[in-house]
Amino acid sequence: AQSVTQLDSQVPVFEEAPVELRCNYSSSVSVYLFWYVQYPNQGLQLLLKYLSGSTLVKGINGFEAEFNKSQTSFHLRKPSVHISDTAEYFCAVSEIRNTGNQFYFGTGTSLTVIP
Amino acid sequence: EADIYQTPRYLVIGTGKKITLECSQTMGHDKMYWYQQDPGMELHLIHYSYGVNSTEKGDLSSESTVSRIRTEHFPLTLESARPSHTSQYLCASSEGTGGWETQYFGPGTRLLVL
Numbered sequence: 001a002q003s004v005t006q007l008d009s010q011v012p013v014f015e016e017a018p019v020e021l022r023c024n025y026s027s028s029v030s031v032y033l034f035w036y037v038q039y040p041n042q043g044l045q046l047l048l049k050y051l052s053g054s055t056l057v058k059g060i061n062g063f064e065a066e067f068n069k070s071q072t073s074f075h076l077r078k079p080s081v082h083i084s085d086t087a088e089y090f091c092a093v094s095e096i097r098n099t100g101n102q103f104y105f106g107t108g109t110s111l112t113v114i115p
Numbered sequence: 116e117a118d119i120y121q122t123p124r125y126l127v128i129g130t131g132k133k134i135t136l137e138c139s140q141t142m143g144h145d146k147m148y149w150y151q152q153d154p155g156m157e158l159h160l161i162h163y164s165y166g167v168n169s170t171e172k173g174d175l176s177s178e179s180t181v182s183r184i185r186t187e188h189f190p191l192t193l194e195s196a197r198p199s200h201t202s203q204y205l206c207a208s209s210e211g212t213g214g215w216e217t218q219y220f221g222p223g224t225r226l227l228v229l
Contacts, residue, residue, distance in 0.1 A: 043121075043222040
């Protein structure tokens with residue numbers, strides 16, 4: 001079975017500073033990768049996804065992520081964070097099975113932007 | 116923006132009560148999912164459906180049941196709520212197949228069983 005590891009459970013960062021949220025996955029087979037954001041008292045919202053092609057993926061709100069197959073990583077980055085980026089961020093992996101895709105989620109990283 | 120709705124958003128209920136968490140989507144998606152989310156934990160898949168009259172249990176064992184009589188509706192029922200059922204429940208639906216499949220989530224139902 002797939003496992004998704006988000007190494008940092010909490011990341012505090014000052015406003016306008018850059019941030020990187022780390023994600024590693026275990027599977028050696030072809031997978032598809034996602035980052036979701038969850039604001040307080042809301043559901044998960046898709047930030048970006050990697051399916052194929054360029055390893056650098058751009059998403060909403062100025063976020064981007066880079067797929068590194070050799071390191072089985074999919075780290076999320078933003079060059080300058082805003083207060084409004086304070087939220088929980090989840091990395092997810094989709095593994096294709098005969099019966100359909102199976103999604104696996106990491107435990108989440110809580111990003112706190114400090115004014 | 117995804118159109119997927121969950122009601123109630125918050126529910127406090129006593130042990131032994133029967134409850135139904137509602138989930139509806141207006142996007143015509145065939146696939147729908149229920150996840151359980153606890154603080155600091157990954158999302159756990161408890162039920163999923165690939166279409167009308169199709170329901171399957173997920174990886175995490177759950178005492179809840181689901182039904183899928185209509186494409187847009189995927190309710191989750193607990194016949195007798197217990198404190199161990201306290202959690203946040205997220206409903207999702209998805210479009211596409213293979214690598215193009217993307218899940219869209221509802222706002223969640225936060226359940227507290229006393």
